[in-house]
Amino acid sequence: MPAQTSHKPPQRGLRADARENRDRILRAAREAFATQGIDVPVAAIARRAGVGVATLYRRFPTRDALVTEAFAEQLGHCVSVLDEGLADPDPWRGFCTVVERVCLMQAADRGFTQAFLTEFPDQADFARERSRAEEGLALLIRRAKEAGALRQDFEPGDVTLLLLANCGVTSGAGEEAATASRRLAAYLLHAFRADAAAPLPRPARLGLERIHA
Amino acid sequence: MPAQTSHKPPQRGLRADARENRDRILRAAREAFATQGIDVPVAAIARRAGVGVATLYRRFPTRDALVTEAFAEQLGHCVSVLDEGLADPDPWRGFCTVVERVCLMQAADRGFTQAFLTEFPDQADFARERSRAEEGLALLIRRAKEAGALRQDFEPGDVTLLLLANCGVTSGAGEEAATASRRLAAYLLHAFRADAAAPLPRPARLGLERIHA
DNA sequence: GGGTAAACGGACGCCCCTCTCCGTTTGAGC
DNA sequence: GCTCAAACGGAGAGGGGCGTCCGTTTACCC
CATH class of the missing domain: 1.10.357 (Tetracycline Repressor; domain 2)
Structure with a gap:
């Protein structure tokens, strides 16, 4: 098997806009979690990131996945x-x-x-x-x-x-x-x-x- | 003014069944809070106490009131x-x-x-x-x-x-x-x-x- | 025992949150 | 520039919790 390339798999092969959005979501999530606490609604994070909720869920299939990654x-x-x-x-x-x-x-x-x-x-x-x-x-x-x-x-x-x-x-x-x-x-x-x-x-x-x- | 009789006002003048229910609610609430944490739904407390939600809300107009009293x-x-x-x-x-x-x-x-x-x-x-x-x-x-x-x-x-x-x-x-x-x-x-x-x-x-x- | 106000309880309205569906837009390769 | 899969976003389904409404039951007093 190929050496697993660190633990950030789903970055490669994304379209440019998708990758950009993914980063913005993560940044927004980290800010929101840090200031408002871990219970901020997903919608608030999406809004802060300037994307729709669906976009967020496409990258992070569940709320927990986002928390983990963040x-x-x-x-x-x-x-x-x-x-x-x-x-x-x-x-x-x-x-x-x-x-x-x-x-x-x-x-x-x-x-x-x-x-x-x-x-x-x-x-x-x-x-x-x-x-x-x-x-x-x-x-x-x-x-x-x-x-x-x-x-x-x-x-x-x-x-x-x-x-x-x-x-x-x-x-x-x-x-x-x-x-x-x-x-x-x-x-x-x-x-x-x-x-x-x-x-x-x-x-x-x-x-x-x-x-x- | 009459000396305020401790800080448990709404015990007197209740009908017998009402007072009984009030006690059961408080007991149930304390048990539930102690074991499940403070976030247990009000409905769960009511069920545990064997009363309807309305009965609970009649004695403790808001969730916080119940927590406080408990x-x-x-x-x-x-x-x-x-x-x-x-x-x-x-x-x-x-x-x-x-x-x-x-x-x-x-x-x-x-x-x-x-x-x-x-x-x-x-x-x-x-x-x-x-x-x-x-x-x-x-x-x-x-x-x-x-x-x-x-x-x-x-x-x-x-x-x-x-x-x-x-x-x-x-x-x-x-x-x-x-x-x-x-x-x-x-x-x-x-x-x-x-x-x-x-x-x-x-x-x-x-x-x-x-x-x- | 009968009348009445107090007490009861479950169904329901409201709000918020998570996650999905689907019609529309857009980046990338030719 | 054209094509098309990939990506987008908003609307909405589903679920759960809080607090209320209202028709029914029950304790208390005479």
């Missing part, structure tokens, strides 16, 4: 943030950076946050990205522990915990979202430090996939 | 938890108890949590309870600081921060909600301790009323 970019961004964190010679600093950046991404995009909280289209693409993210994260955590910076009883599910917590904060805090998110991250990162160790209750069994349960 | 009990419970915390001779322990208990209440009731996160009917009753809660909380915080247990740069908005964070966790963690909530509370309470002090970013301006912005 957030693929953000998801990719998350992964690259993680890569940067892994590249940092100081694993603790790398870990902190990842957490802070992702939290701020959530704070800046209401739709992205909601997508985390509510059930989400579990497309195949996402599963792949997610498992990559899980591996990278586990590696970063292991390194940070070995460096003696991250507490020993920390575990990967605690990252999910933090992300969910941040979802709540960013959904609820309105315009203060970014400030609140920063403060939450600071508090939690502080509690995660090894030198802050004090007994913890047993961990929740939260994988990254649990997020969309 | 959660009044929980809100009262929160306040009494706070009172208990205030009664503890050790203000830090009192503070921890309040936080942990309220977090677990949220974890146990999906609807209550959602009501925190999403916009909420700002009924007059609630404003009163809320300001009482704010005062009590501020007092508890002041005492805990004076006792040297709570960090000096902690501020009331951080309680809102914690509650919102817990909302996110409990909405997202499914059956692990209680476990996750406990762990989050432990982490944050730990970070709130005075002996854990490290510089924080500037606080978010979150009052309790901000929760429903």
